[in-house]
Amino acid sequence: MSKPAPPSAALPIAHALLRILIILNWAMVPVILALLFLLPNEQWILKAFGLFPSPDAARLVMGMRAIAALGLVGVPLNFVVLKRLLAIVDTVRAGDPFVSANATRLQTIAWVLLTLQLLSIVIGAIAKSISTPAHPLHLDAGFSINGWLAVLLTFLLARVFAEGALMRDDLAGMV
Amino acid sequence: MAIAVKLDDLLHDRRMTLTELADRIGMTLANLSILKTGKARAIRFSTLDAICEALSCQPGDLLRFEEEREP
Numbered sequence: 001m002s003k004p005a006p007p008s009a010a011l012p013i014a015h016a017l018l019r020i021l022i023i024l025n026w027a028m029v030p031v032i033l034a035l036l037f038l039l040p041n042e043q044w045i046l047k048a049f050g051l052f053p054s055p056d057a058a059r060l061v062m063g064m065r066a067i068a069a070l071g072l073v074g075v076p077l078n079f080v081v082l083k084r085l086l087a088i089v090d091t092v093r094a095g096d097p098f099v100s101a102n103a104t105r106l107q108t109i110a111w112v113l114l115t116l117q118l119l120s121i122v123i124g125a126i127a128k129s130i131s132t133p134a135h136p137l138h139l140d141a142g143f144s145i146n147g148w149l150a151v152l153l154t155f156l157l158a159r160v161f162a163e164g165a166l167m168r169d170d171l172a173g174m175v
Numbered sequence: 176m177a178i179a180v181k182l183d184d185l186l187h188d189r190r191m192t193l194t195e196l197a198d199r200i201g202m203t204l205a206n207l208s209i210l211k212t213g214k215a216r217a218i219r220f221s222t223l224d225a226i227c228e229a230l231s232c233q234p235g236d237l238l239r240f241e242e243e244r245e246p
Binding site for chain 1 (some may be wrong): 202206207209210214215216217218219222
């Protein structure tokens, strides 16, 4: 019979970190909303980029607003990922991670990560379309091989957990 | 399940309680109860070995195939 793994500091740290990230993620909502609706952002953006009112500048402002709106869409998606990760970490802490609920959670995370990758491509495309040689816009968005590998890995992990849960069920009835 | 566990009969024949058997083979009473009531889905050879040794019986004395009747 294998010995149970010794308690690790990684799990409490992961739990605390995920809780902080959930709060920070929701804190982004008022920030983005303020950028979109409250602040006199057009003048602010023009000033930040050193632009004068022109069709190019208007396109830049419009593009930035679209990116901010897409960022707002990302907030609930990030929440879905973080909340499920937190639940998975809690099951690991409880010593019973191979349950079908975790397989379902990972499957959901994989679909959300896929959606976030698509969102990132759209944001990258917008950034590219509003970027000009005079005022280049560098955003960490667009196609990312690492991001798509993470999606694939998460779908695979979901499958591994589903199989693990079945094996765990079998083991539960063994004496 | 078509496999019946005859642990109750064996214990009765040997005038032994489930708790005594659990102590003798180093198994938890809860797990032994699962086996006795036919709720177990699988049995380890090591468990079978320990029970047969403690009760001086053969695996066939403990397990029996019984045809399931259609309701």
